[in-house]
Each structure stands twice: as structure tokens, then as C-alpha cells.
Amino acid sequence: MKKQYSILLVEDEENFGSVLKNYLELSDYIVTLCTDGNKGLISFKNNIYDLCIVDVMMPERDGFSLATEIKKINPSIPLIFLTAKKLKEDILKGYQIGADDYVTKPFDTEVLLYKLKAILSRNGNTIKKETTINYAFGAFDFNTETRELKSKTTVKKLSPKESELLKLLCENLNEVVSRDLALNKIWKDNNYFTTRSMDVFVAKLRKYLKEDAAIEIINVHGNGFRLLVK
Helix, strand or coil, X not given: CCCCCEEEEECCCHHHHHHHXXXXXXXXXXXXXXXXXXXXXXXXXXXXXXXXEEECCCCCCCHHHHHHHXXXXXXXXXXEEEXXXXXXXXXXXXXXXXXXXXXXXXXXXHHHHXXXXXXXXXXXXXXXXXXXXXXXXXXXXXXXXXXXXXXXXXXXXXXXXXXXXXXXXXXXXXXXXXXXXXXXXXXXXXCHHHHHHHHHHHHHHHHHHCCCCCEEEEXXXXXXXXXXXC
């Protein structure tokens, strides 16, 4: 069976976005349309996509800012910029962020389809899909592909960063995971703001794991965290 690729389309011109979405769906893609950068970022954090198509000029959060955040979450995600501007500086900035292509409006939709096929084919051949791993600890079962944390009574769908952090803790069960390792591996940065962000995600994981009193994420002062199974 032919794989259906999932595309995040972020375009603030609703009519144009709807037309492009319908065209891509007729070509057998699964498309989620978001009408501003903030909505696009939320959707990317909560879903799995094979490729992103992002307009540059948008309210709330512009395409460059959105693409930067997307690349922090998943550096390997293919990305195409849409823009009505043809400034060399903007095009170079898009490629510096990590764009695979830059399409100026108006454009030939058939040409866009060929670009999509080429990028997705290249991406599929060069990037090995991560093997799905199931971790069983205490009352929980954690699937790294579906990002589902299951117990006998609950099923919790984790966000991408929650999933990455829990996977890192599970890989080092009962061992210390340093803050520096987690920040550099998951957030791709180590500063005050990413540290505070990681603390929020640790607090969320603690909340999810409260169902089993024998499991605890403990702070190791001056070092990091341990996922402890008593």
C-alpha cells in the first residue's frame, strides 16, 4: 500500500490555504491547515508530520520564527517556504534556517507536487526511521512511536518533547540524566529559558506518573534527574 504523507500547511490567507489544502488532498496527501504561526506551532508539537509548508508573512508569528521553532523540535523535518516576496536576503535566510525549498507566489501547483515528491523521496531514503521501542516500568507501558503512556486505567498521549524526555529517562532507568545532556539532546540549546522549559516538562511527567507510588522522578542536586523505580 502506498504511504500517505502528512503535511502541515501554515498559511494566513484562508482562501488560498483552503484551495491548496484541497489540491494536495486530491493528490493523496493528508493536510492540516493552520492560519497563523502560533496555531501552526501548537499543531506541530501535538502531531506527527512528514513535511511542513510555511508561509513567510503571517500574523502572530512569522514563518521564519515558526520554522526556527519547528527545526528545534525536529531538525530533520523537510520544510518548504511560501512567499510573495523575492528578496535575496529572505531567500537566503530561509535556507539558513533549514528550508528544503523556497516557492514564490504565484506558483504552478503541479511543480509544487513534483517538489514535494522529490523532497519526501529523498528524505525517506536518507533518514532512517527510528525503531519503535516499548518501555515497561512499574504500572506503565510507554510506546516511543505513538508517544502513548499507558497504565491499566489511563492512556496519555505525550507531546513530542514530553516523549523525548521520558525516553531519555527510560534509557537511563535509575541512573542520573544530567541537565546538560537533556537540554542539548532535546532542546538543542542550554540557557536559562530552555532550563525553565525543561523543569516544566519534568513536572508534567511527574504528574502523569503519580498513579504508581513506586515510581518517582527525583532531582539530583547540581546534576540532573533520575527516573527511580523502587
